[in-house]
Amino acid sequence: MRKRLWLIFGPVICAVALILITILLANPNPKSNYDVEKKAAVATTPQVFKSGVLKRQALSDSDHRFVPFFGSSEWKRMDSMHPSVLAEGYQRSYRPFLIGQAGATSLAQYFGMQQITDQLQDKQAVFVISPQWFVKDAQKQKALPMFYSKAQGLDFLQNQTGTDADRYVARRFVQVNPKDSLTGMMTKVADGKTLSKTDNAKIKSYLHVSNKEDAFFSTWKTADTYDKKIAPKAEKLPQPYNQKVLSQLATKTAQKDTSNNPYHIKNSFYTKRIKSHEAKLAGSQKNFNYVQSREYNDFQAVLNQFAESNTDVMFVIPPVNKKWAEYTGLNEQMYQKSVEKMKFQLSSQGFNQVADLSKNGNKPYYMEDTVHLGWNGWLNFDQHVNRFLTTKQKAPNYKINNQFLDNQWAMYEPKAKDDFSKFK
Template sequence: TYVGEAFDQSLWQAIAAGAYAPAAKNRKAVLMLSPQWFFKGNGQQSKFSSKFSYQLYKGFLENDSISDETKAYVRQRLETLGVDGTQIAAANDDTFVDAINDAAYQFSNDLRIRSKIDALVKGSPKNSLVRSAGEPTGEPDWDALLSDAQAQGEQSCTNNDYGIHDAYWDKNSQYKSEQNQDFVHADDEWADFQCFLKVCREAGLEPLVVILPMHGGWYDEMGVTSDIRAQFYDQARSLCDEAGVAYADFSSCEYEKYFLCDTVHPGWIGWVRIEHAVYDFVNGQDNAFLGGVE
């Protein structure tokens, strides 16, 4: 199950982990940790209230394995980030009136979701014939996939030297949000990331934190040097080690062409390497990028 979208940072992921944990059969979770979440001012936390999901938060609260302390931290953060207090109180059933509001919210959300089921089914991607058959196909041929990824990257990136796909470069080459950034002015986001790790521990999930690389050439151009970038990698690894969780550290791939398809998102090479690490993590196999507690 894939969850999350743009602007869903660590706090959203912590709530999601608590909500979905009871349904996770193999008790494993993978978090794609984005460096941009930890830009000055805590990334885009100001967007959180627009991404808040009442049902997700309710599911988080209904997970009895999550401590009252953790639930209190999340509630305080929701209030700080501008989530409607009426919804927070309703989800927590603070009073009799709040319990009535909760029932109304849940009924309304249920109707809204049911109204979209047909469209979701029609718009969902179709499985291949092999996947539909449900027959195991064995471990992927990673070398062949890397070769294909290299070829696709070369075909997609022809108008710049950064390994960024053409359409993005044409539209966004002047967009310089990374300029003069650092990773030591995001205490709230780092605390929320620790909350995610704590939720996983309390909910019985075994997480793999994927530490995404920055685009070395582009960040150099933006004045964010390797020493500055190391602040993010070092802190992410340190908190994972402190929590005793595994991580897939791709910081060594900053200058690997086609690992990213733009300045942010994994690309052709990147997805093969990431999926290989996740595959090995799930199956208890060694992988050069895996670290921490495996």
């Protein structure tokens, strides 16, 4: 009987044991490998978004300068003027490492940053702010578990020092992810309590295993975006770089690709996402409000992390498609009021590198769809970002104001432009 059982289950047990041994032997700090890194940098998959090993590997490569580009679904709009295509085609001194997913708002970005705090220290980054993040919590934060990995939570617990921002983030974690296995320790941090020696031992042990798993699976997470979408487009770019020529090419391409609708939206997006229910969307955004949201507090946690890491960051505020906004009734005055609130939160704390593109939504072929940059919009984006990353910048001098972590700021609606005196 024992022999029969072994013949049945023995191979399975051996296979499982072999996999476990292989995982435990995996190197969580692999050597630089440009082929792996350049593919991971543009993969835009949830797996790469969660992987600390791949991000640390690329951002630590001393021979190739990968710069973190934080954002959301705009990175997937890979037309011929996409920042990764331009950086590749014109052999820039940097390559964007795209960190974003649809719905990956500030809180998700903050936890991801906990994996790369060493790689952010005294470096540069680009951060695209999506105004669509700034809505009521009930409509968006349910997505956080999709973009969060246990390793990120463990890194946060290991990095935390009991600051106001640490306590705020721990409270938010418990609110949006109450059944997670780390909730107990997160609650301690939220309450201002010190983690015990046993807690810290668990964090260290769990993180060791998580990083081993990440290292083992990381080479399967890079997808083939580079070979299919980046390299072929980069090879077709006109040489040498010429802004006027590129703009003419972008406009010509966009005219062809937006021929089936009046909004200058990419044909495929309009056909798949809008056409069948276009009539129902008329006036559908007239009650949208981006001015009052807990997202402003979550965004502040991100700013605290950048300040702690002394990261020089360029923030980009994109527009919305003006023609589409008019059709759906999105209030332009409300939108600009939210932009002013974002800009005050940045500038008052010393985050002075801001590319405000929010008023450009009516420029020809600036947007690829309803809310994402494309063609001429990417070229304008590139002008700001390339200059920022390739010319010497003044060292940042941040002065963090923790009032921006309070609900009073989240719910504050200025009655007039620059009406922010109570938060100075």
